[in-house]
Amino acid sequence: MTHAADPRPQAPRLPLAESPVIITVAPNGAYKQAADHPAVPMTAEALGREARACLDAGAAMMHMHVRRPDGRHLLDAQAYRDALAAVRKAVGDELLVQVTSEAAGVYRAAEQMAMVRELAPEAVSIGLREIAVPEIPEGELAAFLAWLAERRVLTQIILYDDADVRRWQALRQRGLAPAGAWSVLFVLGRYSAGQTSSAHDLLPFLAASDHALPWAVCAFGPEENACVTTAAAFGGHMRVGFENNLKLRDGAIAPDNAALVRQAAEGARALGRPLANAADARRIYGAIA
Numbered sequence: 001m002t003h004a005a006d007p008r009p010q011a012p013r014l015p016l017a018e019s020p021v022i023i024t025v026a027p028n029g030a031y032k033q034a035a036d037h038p039a040v041p042m043t044a045e046a047l048g049r050e051a052r053a054c055l056d057a058g059a060a061m062m063h064m065h066v067r068r069p070d071g072r073h074l075l076d077a078q079a080y081r082d083a084l085a086a087v088r089k090a091v092g093d094e095l096l097v098q099v100t101s102e103a104a105g106v107y108r109a110a111e112q113m114a115m116v117r118e119l120a121p122e123a124v125s126i127g128l129r130e131i132a133v134p135e136i137p138e139g140e141l142a143a144f145l146a147w148l149a150e151r152r153v154l155t156q157i158i159l160y161d162d163a164d165v166r167r168w169q170a171l172r173q174r175g176l177a178p179a180g181a182w183s184v185l186f187v188l189g190r191y192s193a194g195q196t197s198s199a200h201d202l203l204p205f206l207a208a209s210d211h212a213l214p215w216a217v218c219a220f221g222p223e224e225n226a227c228v229t230t231a232a233a234f235g236g237h238m239r240v241g242f243e244n245n246l247k248l249r250d251g252a253i254a255p256d257n258a259a260l261v262r263q264a265a266e267g268a269r270a271l272g273r274p275l276a277n278a279a280d281a282r283r284i285y286g287a288i289a
Contacts, residue, residue, distance in 0.1 A: 058275050
């Protein structure tokens with residue numbers, strides 16, 4: 001039996017030794033507090049220090065959240081500008097910084113999109129489930145996605161399961177998400193028992209994906225390192241950090257985010273993949289597709 005060739009565009013598959021792996025650090029998230037770990041960065045100054053330590057450990061990118069003075073989640077353009085300035089002071093442009101638009105149960109889709117437009121960041125992460133919602137008319141969603149594409153904002157779409165993957169690809173196929181600097185993040189184990197991820201959780205994402213865009217994974221719990229290393233073996237990229245996990249691969253509490261970055265770097269090197277720097281990350285995530 002013969003099968004028709006898959007007409008969907010696919011990203012070129014380089015040998016692993018020629019494919020730099022982007023390690024992103026997610027150092028704080030929307031919920032972690034100093035009570036969870038004293039090294040969770042809660043201020044702009046702390047994010048600057050974290051940027052330096054994680055860059056030195058092998059990160060090319062930071063996934064950034066900002067907080068209110070009381071530690072609660074915040075989406076605010078000026079707070080992001082302050083934090084971005086602190087990171088820039090610490091590392092210059094040697095780290096690509098991706099801000100989040102996460103709702104965290106606090107913000108609605110219109111507020112999230114308005115913040116992104118006001119900030120006009122170099123890179124942003126956007127949860128598909130948070131903006132593709134009934135309260136946002138399809139035309140308004142399409143206009144926002146077109147705005148991101150036109151300005152070549154490095155936009156990572158967050159996907160939680162294989163149904164999300166198919167939904168995002170359908171939006172692209174329908175032309176609602178025009179060619180832009182898109183990538184995707186597969187969140188492994190978000191709805192698993194105890195929110196503990198396994199490398200097996202990656203398989204449905206890969207089966208559903210058309211492999212047209214750069215992709216990365218994040219994971220929860222002590223198997224975070226196994227999950228991101230597995231992703232790297234399949235040509236994906238890695239996101240690690242206190243946002244989702246506080247533990248090293250041996251189950252011990254990590255002393256800081258840099259320790260989780262170093263583990264990820266060790267896994268990448270064991271696979272023969274070079275570590276990406278910020279310039280590589282901008283090139284890979286900035287490719288128009």
